[in-house]
Amino acid sequence: MPETAAAIAGRIAHVADSDAVLSGVDASAWQVRGRVPAAVVAPHTAERAAAILALCSEQGWSVECAGAGTWLRHGRTPAGVDVLLTTRHMTGVTEYVPADLTVGVRAGTAVDDLRRDLSAHRQIVPLDGPALPGASLGAMLATASAGPLRASYGTPRDHVLGIELVTGDGRLLRFGGRVVKNVAGYDAVRLLVGSHGTLGLITSAHLRLFAEPERDVTLCARAPEMEPLLDAAAAATSFEPSSLELVGTGTGWQLCARIRGNADAVEDATGRLRAAVPVLEPVEGQAAVALWRDLAMAEAEATTHIRLGNLRSRLGATIRHALDLVSVVTPLDWTIAAHATAGIVRVFRNRGTAPTTAAAAAGIVESASRIRGAIAGEGGSLIVTVLPENADPAFDAHAADPALLPLMRRLKEAFDPAGILAPGRFVL
Secondary structure, eight states: OOOOHHHHHHHHHTTSOTTOEEEGGGGGGGOBTTBOOSEEEOOSSHHHHHHHHHHHHHHTOOEEEESSSTTTTSBSOOSOOSEEEEOTTOOSEEEEEGGGTEEEEETTSBHHHHHHHHHTTTEEOOOOOSOOTTOBHHHHHHTTOOOTTHHHHOOGGGTEEEEEEEETTSOEEEEEOSSTTOOTTHHHHHHHTTOTTSSEEEEEEEEEOEEOOSEEEEEEEEESSSHHHHHHHHHHHTTOOSEEEEEEETTEEEEEEEEEESHHHHHHHHHHHHHHSTTOEEEOHHHHHHHHHHHHHHHHHOSSEEEEEOOGGGHHHHHHHHHHHHTTSOGGGEEEEEETTTTEEEEEEOTTOOOOOHHHHHHHHHHHHHHHHHHHTTTOEEEEEEOOTTOOTTSOSSOOOGGGHHHHHHHHHHHOTTOOBSTTTTOO
């Protein structure tokens, strides 16, 4: 007979910190796509987290891993959530020598707090993926969330030197190293970044840092249609901008380029880029800051978020697939944003729009399935990062390559033998 929520919370309390367990009404704030956990557990150490996961594995309780709880709408709707394990009490910098350009950080640390700590030494970690205020480092790594700066700095996988993880059955493992030259365990690190909590709970990480740029220039161009800006984006790509985003809404299109670095290099690159792509005009001061911040926030708050990827040379075709996708609903409710240097297109529902009806959700899912088939035939992919409200919970948000499923199963069994971590997120 299944255990009650109170029984699960009570048993976990025996191995958790005294103030770590929430249940009942207090757990309702941590809903995972509408599913309320029987218990929310916030251990203070990785060792406590290991004891909790060992118990959950032994009992067969399903577990969702979380940081600050800002990504709980992502992925498929779980059949149920027995335990939500959060790193919100595992915060702070554990090791930082600015001269080494590396930092060790506990996973529950807010990315905004880490940025402020590094800024005091004029250093950065270029994690600019869409995230709500307070989003944790661990969650950003678990989702491999990347933003416009991927054009120049790469994705989170490129910045993690080492990682500490508690497996589904409670083993505390460490992969990688603490310095750039140490690449032991590198492949395991890249595997765990982006594993969406299916292989374990990330408890800390060592990150590669960069010098804070002296100058940061933003240039934008607007047009009522996509095609002129698509040509401009192709021309701008050859100048290797720090970011290059092509953004469309129901009211028009905008191409935004960002150039960062030392003052002389930025001035030279800006001049050459404007000569080659004269439609680009500078966006000054706080207006530029707001432009990039608002784009990230709109993505983070989206009630539906879909990502299409293909070769950069097929960017126009991928955007047309995105336009086809939103044509089944009200186009004015949506934004299409492309990482123009990478060929990745995000489609997301604008904040403040009306709730998605069941009919609209069904239309989006049907359209996504159809376009996924078309884009796969071209060598691309379609992932539904956040399913629309009222969507069929059985819809496969990620659609893993069938050829990879045997390998995925073996990895899942190695890290999570009882299969308790986010069961079904990747159809496993």
